[in-house]
Amino acid sequence: MSALFAFARFELVRLLRSWKFLAITVGFPVVFYMLFLGERSSGQIVDGTVPWRVYLMVSMCTFGSLVAALNAGGSRLATERSTGWARQLRITPMPAWSYVATKVTASMLVVLPVLALVELVGLTFGGVRLGVVQWFALTGLLWVTALPFALLGVFVGFMVNAETAYPVVTALMFVLGYFGGLFNPVSQMPQALQSAAKALPSFHHALLALEFLSGQTLGAGNWLILSGYTIVLGMALLWKHRVEESRGLA
Amino acid sequence: MSIAQITHALNSDRNGSPVSSDSAGSPRADSLGGDWALRFDGVVRRYGRHLALDHLDFQVRRGETLALLGPNGAGKSTTISLLLGLLRPHEGTVEVLGTTARGAVGQGRVGAMLQTGSGSGLPPGVKVSEALALVQRLYRSPASFETTVERSGISSLLGCRTNQLSGGEAQRVRFALAIAGDPELVFLDEPTVAMDVDGRRTFWRMMRQFSQEGRTIVFATHHLEEADQIADRVVVINHGRVVADGPGATLKAAVAARHLRFVVTDPDPDRYDRLEGVTDVEIYGTGVTLISLDADATARDLVRANIAFRDLEVTGACMEDAFVALTESKRNPSDETTQ
Numbered sequence: 279m280s281a282l283f284a285f286a287r288f289e290l291v292r293l294l295r296s297w298k299f300l301a302i303t304v305g306f307p308v309v310f311y312m313l314f315l316g317e318r319s320s321g322q323i324v325d326g327t328v329p330w331r332v333y334l335m336v337s338m339c340t341f342g343s344l345v346a347a348l349n350a351g352g353s354r355l356a357t358e359r360s361t362g363w364a365r366q367l368r369i370t371p372m373p374a375w376s377y378v379a380t381k382v383t384a385s386m387l388v389v390l391p392v393l394a395l396v397e398l399v400g401l402t403f404g405g406v407r408l409g410v411v412q413w414f415a416l417t418g419l420l421w422v423t424a425l426p427f428a429l430l431g432v433f434v435g436f437m438v439n440a441e442t443a444y445p446v447v448t449a450l451m452f453v454l455g456y457f458g459g460l461f462n463p464v465s466q467m468p469q470a471l472q473s474a475a476k477a478l479p480s481f482h483h484a485l486l487a488l489e490f491l492s493g494q495t496l497g498a499g500n501w502l503i504l505s506g507y508t509i510v511l512g513m514a515l516l517w518k519h520r521v522e523e524s525r526g527l528a
Numbered sequence: 529m530s531i532a533q534i535t536h537a538l539n540s541d542r543n544g545s546p547v548s549s550d551s552a553g554s555p556r557a558d559s560l561g562g563d564w565a566l567r568f569d570g571v572v573r574r575y576g577r578h579l580a581l582d583h584l585d586f587q588v589r590r591g592e593t594l595a596l597l598g599p600n601g602a603g604k605s606t607t608i609s610l611l612l613g614l615l616r617p618h619e620g621t622v623e624v625l626g627t628t629a630r631g632a633v634g635q636g637r638v639g640a641m642l643q644t645g646s647g648s649g650l651p652p653g654v655k656v657s658e659a660l661a662l663v664q665r666l667y668r669s670p671a672s673f674e675t676t677v678e679r680s681g682i683s684s685l686l687g688c689r690t691n692q693l694s695g696g697e698a699q700r701v702r703f704a705l706a707i708a709g710d711p712e713l714v715f716l717d718e719p720t721v722a723m724d725v726d727g728r729r730t731f732w733r734m735m736r737q738f739s740q741e742g743r744t745i746v747f748a749t750h751h752l753e754e755a756d757q758i759a760d761r762v763v764v765i766n767h768g769r770v771v772a773d774g775p776g777a778t779l780k781a782a783v784a785a786r787h788l789r790f791v792v793t794d795p796d797p798d799r800y801d802r803l804e805g806v807t808d809v810e811i812y813g814t815g816v817t818l819i820s821l822d823a824d825a826t827a828r829d830l831v832r833a834n835i836a837f838r839d840l841e842v843t844g845a846c847m848e849d850a851f852v853a854l855t856e857s858k859r860n861p862s863d864e865t866t867q
Contacts, residue, residue, distance in 0.1 A: 284665040292653045361647030366705060369612050370666040371636040524616070 282376055289384040293350055302349050303388065306451075307342030307396050311335075314461070315403060324463045327492045335400035336491065337460040339420050340484040342392040344454055347427035348434065350385040353443035355435025378432065378519055385428035386421070393417050412491070420487050423504055426479045429511035436518045454480040479507045565590045565713050565744035566611060570620035573606055573768075580606040582768035583620065588761075590712075593736075593745040595759035595776070597752065603768040604748035605643060608715050611746070612640055625713060632713070636667040639711035641702050641719050648698040650690035656701050657686040660708060667709035679738055680704035681730065695722030703731070707738060714738070716747035720754070732758050755779070786823035788830070790837035791815055803829040 293299055314334055324333040358364060367377055397417065400406040408416065430450070438446050455461060457471060458480025464472055475481045482500040489496050565588045573581040581603050588594045596604045609615040610622050613630035624632040632638045642649065651659055660677070664670040677683050680703050685693065693701060699722050706714055716735075720728045735758070739745045749755050755762045756776040764772040764779075772779070785807065791814050800809045805822035816837075820826040823842050830837060 281666045284662055288651075288654070288658070288662045291658075292651065296653055358651060361652065362642060362644030362649035363647075363651045365614070365642055365644075366649055366663075366702070367666075368614065369633055369638065369640050369642070370663060370709065371634050371668065372666045373634075 281372060282380065285372065285376070285380050286383055286387075289380055290387055293354075293384060293388055296354070299349055299354065303342070303346040303392055304395060306345045307338045307392065308399055310341065310461070311338040311396060311399050311404070314338075325465045325488075327494070328488050331400075331405045332491055333463065333488065335396065335404050335406050336420075336484050336487045338399075339393050339396045339487065340458070340480055341455050341460045342396045343389045343420065343424040343483070344427050344480055345451055346389045346392045347385045347424060348431040348447045348451055350388050351381060351428070351431025351433070351435040352447040353435070353440065355381060355432060356438055356443035357440040359435070360440045374519070374523060378515060381432045381435070382425075382428050385431050386424065389424045389428070390417075390421055393420050408491075416487060416490060419490055420483070423483050423486055426504055426507035426511055427483075429508060429515060430479075433511055433515045433518065436515065436522070454478055458484070460484060477503075479504055563589055564623070565592065565625060566746070567623040568607070568610075568620070569623070571607075571610060571617045571622060572619035573603075573610060573615060573617055580768050581610070581617075584765065584768060584770060586763050586770055586773060588744060588746060590744055591739075591742050593739050593758060593760045594747075595755035595762045596746065596748040596765060597750065597755040597762050598748075598765040598771075599750055602766045604750075604765065605717055606768075607765070608640070608642070608717050608746070608748060611715055612638065612642075636669070636709045637712045638715070639706040639709055639713070640715040641699075641706040641717065642715075643717045643721070644702075648690060648693065649702050650693070650698060650705075652691050654690055655686065656682060656688050656690060656693070659690060659701070660686075660704055663705045663708045669710065670708055671710035675710075676704055676708050679707055679734060681734055696724060696727045699723055699727075700731070703734075711743070713744045713746070716745065718748055718750070720749075728754075752779075784821065786820050786826075787843045788818040788820055788823060788826055788840065789815065789843070790830075790840045792835065792837055799833065799835065803833065805829075 311334065318330050322330040324330050328336075364377065368374065394417065397406075397413065431447075434443065434446055434450065457475050458478040459467065459475050460480060464475045464481060467475065482503045486496055486500045486504070489500070567587045568584050571581050571584045572579070584603065584607065596607060598604050606615065610617055611624055611629055613624075613628065613633050622629050625635075625637050627635070650656075660682075661673065664673060664676070670676075671679070677686065680700055682697075682700050682704050685697055685701060688697075690698070690701070699719065703716075703719065706716070719735075720731055723731060732754075735745065747758070756779055759776050761773070761775050762779045763770055793814060795811045795814060795816050797809055797811055800806060800816060800818055803818065803820075804825040805820040806818050806826055807821055808819040810817040810819075818826060827840070827842070830840075
C-alpha cells in the first residue's frame with residue numbers, strides 16, 4: 279500500500295510542477311469566468327431557477343474539472359507512454375491495475391484545488407454567497423461527479439498517441455464545454471443542440487449542482503447519465519488496458 | 529562457411545565433446561534440477577501472421593551472463609518481452625526463476641532495461657533522484673539508494689531533470705532503475721545502443737561487477753564483439769529460432785575458423801578427421817574442404833601425413849561473414865547436426 283501511496287504522490291508532484299498543466303487548468307476556467315462575469319447582470323435568472331452569478335460559477339466549476347481531468351490524463355499520459363516509462367513501471371512488482379487506478383486518482387485529486395479556486399473567484403468577484411456547509415456540500419458534489427471526466431482523460435491518454443492527444447483533448451474540452459451549456463445556458467441554444475447537450479456528461483454535472491443550490495431534489499436522470507458515463511468509460515478503459523496487456527504495450 | 533559447420537564448431541570444443549548440455553539437440557536441462565534461472569521451451573509467438581518466435585528453446589543457468597545475438601527483427605526483443613511477462617506465448621512455456629514470468633516480476637526478483645525507441649524511458653518532469661526513489665519504493669526488498677547509485681555510476685546525475693539527460697546518461701539512469709530492486713535476474717535489451725565507446729566500456733564494467741555477485745544477466749545485442757567479450761554464453765537467434773548456442777570463446781573460434789580446400793585423387797574421410805585443428809570435413813568428388821580452427825597446424829599436419837594434395841587454398845570467414853552466415857540462414861541447424 280505504501281508503494282501505491284508513493285506512486286500517487288509522485289504523480290501529483292509531477293502534475294503540480296508542470297507549468298503547462300497549471301497554466302491550462304488554472305488559466306482556462308479563471309479567465310473564462312472573468313470574461314463571462316461582466317456579460318450579464320448577475321441577478322438575471324437563468325433557466326427559470328438560478329441567478330446568472332450562480333449558473334456561471336457552477337458552469338466554470340464544471341469546466342475547470344473537465345479541463346483539469348482531461349489534461350491530467352490526455353496528452354501527458356500519451357507522452358509518457360510513448361517514452362517507455364509506462365513499460366518500465368510495468369516490470370516492477372506494482373500490479374498492472376494500479377497504474378491506471380493511480381492515474382485516475384491523480385486526475386481526481388487535481389480537480390479539487392481547481393474547484394476551490396473557481397469557488398474562491400465566485401466568492402470574491404462573482405457575488406456568490408453560500409453557507410459554510412453549502413460550500414462544502416457543493417464542492418463534494420462537484421468533485422464526486424467529476425469521476426467520468428477523470429476516466430475520460432485517462433482513456434484518451436490510452437487511446438491516442440502523443441501527437442494527436444493534444445488536439446483531441448482541446449476538442450473535447452470545448453465540445454463538452456460549449457455543447458454542455460457551460461458558456462451559454464442550454465435553454466438559449468437552438469432546439470437541435472439542446473437535445474445534444476442533454477446527452478453530455480458536462481451538462482448533467484453542472485445541472486446536479488444547480489439543482490442542489492436552488493434547493494430542488496437532485497434529478498435521478500442526471501445521476502443515471504453520469505453513472506452511465508462512469509461505467510462505460512471505466513469498462514472501455516479496462517478493455518483498452520487488457521488489449522495493451524496482451525500486446526505487451528502496457 | 530555453412531550454418532551446419534558453424535553450429536558444429538559452436539556446439540563442440542576442440543576435442544569434439546559437447547560444450548554444454550543445454551545446446552540444441554543435447555540432453556534436456558530437466559535432469560539438472562532447479563539450477564536454471566530461466567527456461568524457454570518450444571515457445572511460439574506471432575504478431576498477426578508474422579511468426580516472431582518459432583519454437584524457441586534455450587535455458588540459462590543461475591549466475592550466467594548470456595548474450596542473445598541476432599540481427600534486427602530476429603526475435604530478441606520479443607524474447608525479452610516474454611521473459612518479463614509483457615507478452616504471453618502462443619505455444620510453449622516460459623519459466624523464470626522457477627515460476628512464471630509475471631510471477632517472478634511480481635515478486636520483484638527481475639529487473640530490465642528495455643528498448644525505448646526515441647523516448648528516454650524516464651518520467652518527464654522529475655529529478656533522476658526522484659524517479660529512482662519511486663522505483664525503489666515499488667519493490668519489497670530493494671537495494672539501498674546509495675548502493676544503486678554506486679552500482680550504476682549516476683551520482684553526478686541525481687539532481688538533473690530526466691528530460692535534460694543525454695542519450696547515454698538516460699541509459700545509465702535506466703540501468704539504475706533496472707537494478708534498483710536488487711534483482712536476481714536482469715534483462716538488458718540492447719543496453720549500450722545510445723552510448724559512445726567510453727560509455728560502453730564503463731557500462732559493461734559495472735555490469736560485470738554486478739553479475740559477479742551471483743546474478744543472472746541476459747542481454748540482447750547485434751554486436752558480435754559485445755556478445756563475445758561480455759557473455760559466458762551466446763545464443764544466436766534468427767527468424768525466431770536458435771541458430772547457435774555456445775560459449776563466447778567457441779563462437780569466436782567458430783568465427784576464426786578457416787577453410788582448407790584441396791584436391792586429391794582418392795579422398796579418404798577418416799584420415800582428414802584426425803588432422804590437427806579440423807572440426808569438420810566435406811568431400812565433393814575429389815575436392816576436399818576441411819574446416820579448421822587452426823589452419824597453420826592443419827596444413828603442417830597435411831604435409832606430415834603425406835597426403836598428396838593439390839591446389840591447396842586457405843580461406844577465412846571474417847567476423848561479419850560468419851555472423852551473416854550464422855544469422856541469415858532460415859534453416860534449422862539442429863535438424864542438420866542431428867542427422
